[in-house]
Amino acid sequence: GENVEQHPSTLSVQEGDSAVIKCTYSDSASNYFPWYKQELGKRPQLIIDIRSNVGEKKDQRIAVTLNKTAKHFSLHITETQPEDSAVYFCAASWGTGGGNKLTFGTGTQLKVEL
Amino acid sequence: DTAVSQTPKYLVTQMGNDKSIKCEQNLGHDTMYWYKQDSKKFLKIMFSYNNKELIINETVPNRFSPKSPDKAHLNLHINSLELGDSAVYFCASSQDRLAVNEEQFFGPGTRLTVL
Numbered sequence: 001g002e003n004v005e006q007h008p009s010t011l012s013v014q015e016g017d018s019a020v021i022k023c024t025y026s027d028s029a030s031n032y033f034p035w036y037k038q039e040l041g042k043r044p045q046l047i048i049d050i051r052s053n054v055g056e057k058k059d060q061r062i063a064v065t066l067n068k069t070a071k072h073f074s075l076h077i078t079e080t081q082p083e084d085s086a087v088y089f090c091a092a093s094w095g096t097g098g099g100n101k102l103t104f105g106t107g108t109q110l111k112v113e114l
Numbered sequence: 115d116t117a118v119s120q121t122p123k124y125l126v127t128q129m130g131n132d133k134s135i136k137c138e139q140n141l142g143h144d145t146m147y148w149y150k151q152d153s154k155k156f157l158k159i160m161f162s163y164n165n166k167e168l169i170i171n172e173t174v175p176n177r178f179s180p181k182s183p184d185k186a187h188l189n190l191h192i193n194s195l196e197l198g199d200s201a202v203y204f205c206a207s208s209q210d211r212l213a214v215n216e217e218q219f220f221g222p223g224t225r226l227t228v229l
Contacts, residue, residue: 032216034216034217038155042222043204043220043221043222043223044157044220046218049216087155093216101159101162101170102159103159104156104158106154106155106156107155107157
């Protein structure tokens with residue numbers, strides 16, 4: 001089955017700096033890669049996703065890149081703000097026909113310091 | 115206007131008891147899921163139902179039994195609770211497994227503590 005590794009497990013940055021979280025996946029059939037943000041005591045919420053036919057996607061301060069050959073994808077957050085502090089999860093799935101089975105990474109605790 | 119709701123929010127019980135967690139979504143989605151998040155925050159899928167049909171059943175003890183009376187509800191019943199069952203359980207839904215938009219919407223979670 002799919003295995004997703006995520007690094008780093010904790011990341012501390014100064015407000016205004018950039019943050020990068022990296023994930024690798026094992027199943028070359030995976031074609032959908034979402035990123036979820038989970039604030040303390042809250043539910044995971046989708047912040048951005050990318051499909052295997054796209055190399056990069058951007059939404060304001062958040063961007064995701066995908067390298068299918070190397071089977072890795074990354075989340076980039078620019079101009080970080082205190083409200084970006086949360087746990088971020090990457091995930092991978094082979095959505096259509098696979099029942100949207102998301103395999104999650106182990107999470108990255110991002111702390112944005114003033 | 116809650117999209118995915120779960121009850122109860124907190125559940126504290128003794129080892130050996132049987133308990134249920136209920137989930138409802140009002141998004142008109144066809145697919146629903148149960149996830150377990152352990153103390154290390156690791157999120158792992160347990161079950162998935164598509165239009166009341168079981169489509170994903172991970173290696174979960176058979177003490178856990180999901181039930182979907184209709185496509186808007188997916189309940190989780192747990193028999194003979196064990197200490198290791200303590201976790202946060204999240205319900206989620208998505209439009210359907212063949213949809214272009216596969217975003218999964220999560221419920222608020224149920225924190226289960228087994229004493």
